Amino acid sequence: xxxxxxxxxxxxxxxxxxxxxxxxxxxxxxxxxxxxxxxxxxxxxxxxxxxxxxxxxxxxxxxxxxxxxxxxxxxxxxxxxxxxxxxxxxxxxxxxxxxxxxxxxxxxxxxxxxxxxxxxxxxxxxxxxxxxxxxxxxxxxxxxxxxxxxxxxxxxxxxxxxxxxxxxxxxxxxxxxxxxxxxxxxxxxxxxxxxxxxxxxxxxxxxxxxxxxxxxxxx
Numbered sequence: 001x002x003x004x005x006x007x008x009x010x011x012x013x014x015x016x017x018x019x020x021x022x023x024x025x026x027x028x029x030x031x032x033x034x035x036x037x038x039x040x041x042x043x044x045x046x047x048x049x050x051x052x053x054x055x056x057x058x059x060x061x062x063x064x065x066x067x068x069x070x071x072x073x074x075x076x077x078x079x080x081x082x083x084x085x086x087x088x089x090x091x092x093x094x095x096x097x098x099x100x101x102x103x104x105x106x107x108x109x110x111x112x113x114x115x116x117x118x119x120x121x122x123x124x125x126x127x128x129x130x131x132x133x134x135x136x137x138x139x140x141x142x143x144x145x146x147x148x149x150x151x152x153x154x155x156x157x158x159x160x161x162x163x164x165x166x167x168x169x170x171x172x173x174x175x176x177x178x179x180x181x182x183x184x185x186x187x188x189x190x191x192x193x194x195x196x197x198x199x200x201x202x203x204x205x206x207x208x209x210x211x212x213x214x215x216x217x218x219x
Contacts, residue, residue, distance in 0.1 A: 008034060009146035009177065010119055015129045015138040017165040021153040022182040024052050027128040028088075030149070035089040039123040042082065042091040046129045046141060048102040051095030053128065059083050064096030068114060069105040075117055091122065102130075107140040115144050132165050142174035151180045 014030065016023040024047075031043040045053035046065060054061035063081050083092045099105055106129075118125055127145065129138035142148050148169055152162055169176055 008124060010123070011115060011125045011127070011145040012177070013127045013129055013138065013141050013145045013148045013174075014151060015142075015148065016131045016151040016153075017133045017157055017161050018131050018153075019050075021131070021151045021157060022180070023131070023151040024056070024128050026149065026151050026180050026182075027126050028053075028056065028090075031090050031124070031126040032088050034124045034126075040091070040121070041089070041124045041126065042093060042118060042122040043126045043128065044093040045095040046106060046127050046137065048095045048098055048105070049130050049135065049137075051098070053092060054094040057085050057088070057090075057092055059085070059092060059094065061094040061096065064094035066096035066099045066102075066105060068093075068096070069108060069110050070099065078114065078117065079121065103136050103140065106137045111141070112144050132168055133161060139168050139172055139174075142169050143172045145174075147175040147177040149177055149180060151182060154181050 012030070014023050014027040027043060031041050035041040043053065044065060045051045048066050051061065051064075054064075060083075068078055068081065081093065083094070084090075085092055105111065115125065125145075127141055129141050132138040150162070150165060150169070166176065
């Protein structure tokens with residue numbers, strides 16, 4: 001799925017239509033798999049609305065992506081904010097403090113320049129973004145990377161919502177490398193409509209799969 005002319009893409013966005021579909025788990029597992037090949041891999045928590053990578057990897061989040069995008073930093077200063085997770089072999093850029101204007105920061109020219117700058121240091125850059133059904137952040141990032149993987153929770157996310165997410169990505173010219181279908185029951189042919197999703201709900205605590213992801217990060 002991630003091969004482009006025999007090589008995985010250098011910059012990859014992993015997102016979903018709605019929360020709790022497994023995008024963060026997929027981002028981490030993809031990054032770890034690439035790191036196990038000996039590649040120099042950076043994972044960025046671009047979900048500045050409900051960041052999770054810092055808690056999963058148990059690292060501090062005083063500074064991160066929002067800090068970088070809110071100020072003028074030299075390359076050396078940016079690289080100094082990237083943390084290394086020894087057990088997984090990953091480099092981490094946490095979200096930083098939650099800003100009042102995530103989409104504005106994500107859609108800035110500074111974000112585009114940041115990705116370009118980081119490409120000279122890292123073999124692969126995996127970006128975890130907010131779900132794209134109600135937030136524009138992921139779609140904005142999709143226009144800056146080599147391609148996108150869309151994560152879908154089988155049996156919960158409606159087909160119409162998935163089609164709409166796909167169309168959003170195609171409208172800005174994003175290359176969709178593939179789809180990860182989680183929790184699929186091959187004996188069920190129906191999909192339940194799942195759109196318990198409003199902008200405000202994303203800030204609330206939901207069922208957490210941190211334990212599952214943490215086991216991957218520490219294993």
